[in-house]
Amino acid sequence: MIIGEQSLKFEKSPYIMEYASVCGHKEGEGPLKNEFDSVYTDDMFGCNTWEKAESAMQKITVNILLRKSCLKPADVRYIFAGDLMGQLIASTFGLLDFGIPLFGLYGACSTMGEALSLGAMTVAAGYADRIVSLASSHFASAEKTFRFPLEYGNQRPYSATWTVTGCGAVILGKNDEINKIKAKAKITGITTGKIVDYGVKDAMNMGACMAPAAADVIKKNLEDFNYNPGEYDKIITGDLGYIGQTILIDLLKAVNIDISKNHMDCGIEIFDSQTQDTHAGGSGCGCSASVLCGHILNKIKTNEWKKVLFVPTGALLSTISFNEGQSVPGIAHAVIIESK
């Protein structure tokens, strides 16, 4: 059902049947270390390139997901997936062997929000009984894509974030039980974001680039559904980090919305910045995806949180656009996740 300017409320909410997360060694040393399905201390995941490692991580995640839900690839009708690589090569080679019809997505670090939104729309409309939504990122493949060669050893400013080596995936289904496995949560609504550009050009300060888009979509979500921020146990952004969090809270305070009491950011949660040298926090589309599937859904499954707004946030740039002097616009997609 169409709600307000940018939102949908599902008449029959799709269920999050099962979820899985896989991370690299640094994430496995962080505060959420005991919540991921699997931690690989070898960040190469047994491969000989970083890009193949990211693909391997996706494949492992989907295999764990299918095993946990007692499903075969043929039981999944569509997969909605993306990563940060140019031309989505991590997803191409990671998902090739499953033979599931694929919708490739790019929303920078907001991709898990996009994948959950389109996946939920698809299941709620009766187009599929079961779909998979997935996103991943890998520290080394992302640094190679967006920043400096690792061997160069450049110093990172304190506003920089650390790309998470991680993958998160969920199965969305129309029934609250499959194979005697009960659903863990449900998606009751979405708010789809616009590109928002405040003209920030500092690619080492992604939080500042993305915060305006996060503020825009959170404000729109509250308006469209006529909610106060207190409606949600948590309003959870993807990877704004400490600097982006401050900007987000300030931007919303300026329009009389106070989320300071219930805001949480996946990028802040996944690392201990004091001991792990991650500066402003974690980032990458694997950050929000793995924290969703390695922390947030654990809290919702056990009813500790009854309703959250999950808002993965993306910074839209490439090295080409950056080197040609373009700004770094942001985009964010909001998903309402509730306990069953």
Place this chain on the structure above:
Amino acid sequence: MIIGEQSLKFEKSPYIMEYASVCGHKEGEGPLKNEFDSVYTDDMFGCNTWEKAESAMQKITVNILLRKSCLKPADVRYIFAGDLMGQLIASTFGLLDFGIPLFGLYGACSTMGEALSLGAMTVAAGYADRIVSLASSHFASAEKTFRFPLEYGNQRPYSATWTVTGCGAVILGKNDEINKIKAKAKITGITTGKIVDYGVKDAMNMGACMAPAAADVIKKNLEDFNYNPGEYDKIITGDLGYIGQTILIDLLKAVNIDISKNHMDCGIEIFDSQTQDTHAGGSGCGCSASVLCGHILNKIKTNEWKKVLFVPTGALLSTISFNEGQSVPGIAHAVIIESK
């Protein structure tokens, strides 16, 4: 309604309300020159970089589309769009100013099929009254991304295709008339493709890389709907070119499906390879998008063709995956377009 293994048939078919196409100078000298809405003889589109030129072309296309349909950006609920650039920068900067909620897509040259599929699913489910589906490519930005610097002047083998500088966009709507403008066609079904990898590693022979995926999705479409190839006036692939066309027809003949009489390829149609030095044909996600919006829909609007299967085809690679020795898998998405 779910049909067969990979297809959907829409109970209430979304309408193609209006469409628009913009191309560069070479496309404007080709066989379809009189069918595009606008031909720019300046391939820079007034900008100082190729990437900005591609963004400008997208912006011009959407503006023409909105003007033709007497709509404002606020009348469009979602835009489903993509291009070939790493991290979709052509779409980011091309669509930023419209302020329409965006789903960024990457399906290589199959992106227009993906955008039409998701757009049609969204409208048919009642999630939006009107959406825009769009894809673009630009010869120079694509050569820079995937091949050699233009200044290097490398020789192209005869199996190589020429990336189309073009953009095509449609408005899909739930009613067959808006603002007294009548709909031009309708989308009655889709078949969503899987990644198909025959292990081809020659990035200068995209037709061979993509033909297996096209064959797979066409076969599945005919099976799912229980059709013979003759059901369609035309079965139209995106950018297989001459070599890919031969492979496609042979692959399908091997499973007793003969599409030789009604197959057409956008990459073959858009250029005159004899006089325009384009070798195997045109390519790029702007190829199928601009031929759809600058030729195919003209034929359907006037009832010359009553029913076509539109199958944009994508080759999934980046320079990184290619240089690391990976193969070039293909993907294709099929869309059934019928006259009103």
